[in-house]
Amino acid sequence: MMKLEFDPGLIEEVVFTAIRAKEEQGDTKLSEEYHLQIDPIYENFSLEERPIQFRKVEWDFFHKLGFVALVEKALDEFKELEELVAGAVIVKAKSKHDEGSDLASDLNRKNAKKRMKVKLLAERFRDHIFLEKFLRHEIMHILDMLSDAFGYRSEFLGGNPMEQCIVTERYSTFWDIYVDSRILKDGKETIGSRESRFEEFSALYMGFSEEEKKAIFDVLWNDENLTHGKILELADDVNKVLRLSDDKIPENLRQKKKILLPGALCPLCQFRTYKWVENLEEDIETVQDIRQDFSNWSAEDGACDRCVEMYKSRKAISHHII
Ligand SMILES: [Zn+2]
Numbered sequence: 001m002m003k004l005e006f007d008p009g010l011i012e013e014v015v016f017t018a019i020r021a022k023e024e025q026g027d028t029k030l031s032e033e034y035h036l037q038i039d040p041i042y043e044n045f046s047l048e049e050r051p052i053q054f055r056k057v058e059w060d061f062f063h064k065l066g067f068v069a070l071v072e073k074a075l076d077e078f079k080e081l082e083e084l085v086a087g088a089v090i091v092k093a094k095s096k097h098d099e100g101s102d103l104a105s106d107l108n109r110k111n112a113k114k115r116m117k118v119k120l121l122a123e124r125f126r127d128h129i130f131l132e133k134f135l136r137h138e139i140m141h142i143l144d145m146l147s148d149a150f151g152y153r154s155e156f157l158g159g160n161p162m163e164q165c166i167v168t169e170r171y172s173t174f175w176d177i178y179v180d181s182r183i184l185k186d187g188k189e190t191i192g193s194r195e196s197r198f199e200e201f202s203a204l205y206m207g208f209s210e211e212e213k214k215a216i217f218d219v220l221w222n223d224e225n226l227t228h229g230k231i232l233e234l235a236d237d238v239n240k241v242l243r244l245s246d247d248k249i250p251e252n253l254r255q256k257k258k259i260l261l262p263g264a265l266c267p268l269c270q271f272r273t274y275k276w277v278e279n280l281e282e283d284i285e286t287v288q289d290i291r292q293d294f295s296n297w298s299a300e301d302g303a304c305d306r307c308v309e310m311y312k313s314r315k316a317i318s319h320h321i322i
């Protein structure tokens, strides 16, 4: 069994919550047992010694209530994990948003292997079934991070904070699809269903038609060889996502117009834009001007408002001179 550590703050909250829950059900046995061990600490130990003693008691209860076994069981499901990490640390998350997993360097022991870290809310321990699914989901993320084939690395995302936020959100949605699809195909349970992951995907690509969304999601759901690089590429480029459905949807049903999503690159200036010029194809003069500089460009490729404005003002100036 790998080395398993828990954040004392998490243990404390989980134990308190469990005792309180029993009390609310009218069962005071646990609370009495707890006080029987805690109260003498006040008499027998100095102020400085007490915290350590409290932690010992809390750890005993945490163990006795079966919480350690729950986590061990989840880790045991993935035998290959023990070889790959130096240990596991379970930490209390600050909020739902803070929950997740990561790999941490083991600085003290100069170990080449990293420790896996899972952050979660104390309340997760109240629902054992959910906790099991949650841990399984997080361990799959960890295994991906450790897989050479997946090629995980931390990236510096370019662009402004809003763009980084969009790419990050898409990245984690694609990765969650990849994680949950494999767990479900393996006949196990996880925190997301095919339906809920489709909803999340749909919400990120509202510009796609229903047919396209379904076809693209299907490709993603069945892909068992996604990599960090591929996911990042998709998160970064809407048109690459759209192209996933190319051979699934007959040509005549494909969207005629390219979808110009906020945050995509303007083909002219190569800057991200949130302001595409609408109905640009109707402005024949500007389209022709742009095509003089960009012969492969067509109106359906779109252009940002700054580029279009620049072409228009250039036109205005040349008219003026004439
Ligand atoms: Zn996830």
Ligand SMILES: [Zn+2]
Pocket (backbone or CB within 6 Å): 266, 267, 268, 269, 270, 271, 303, 304, 305, 306, 307, 308
């Ligand atoms: Zn532009």
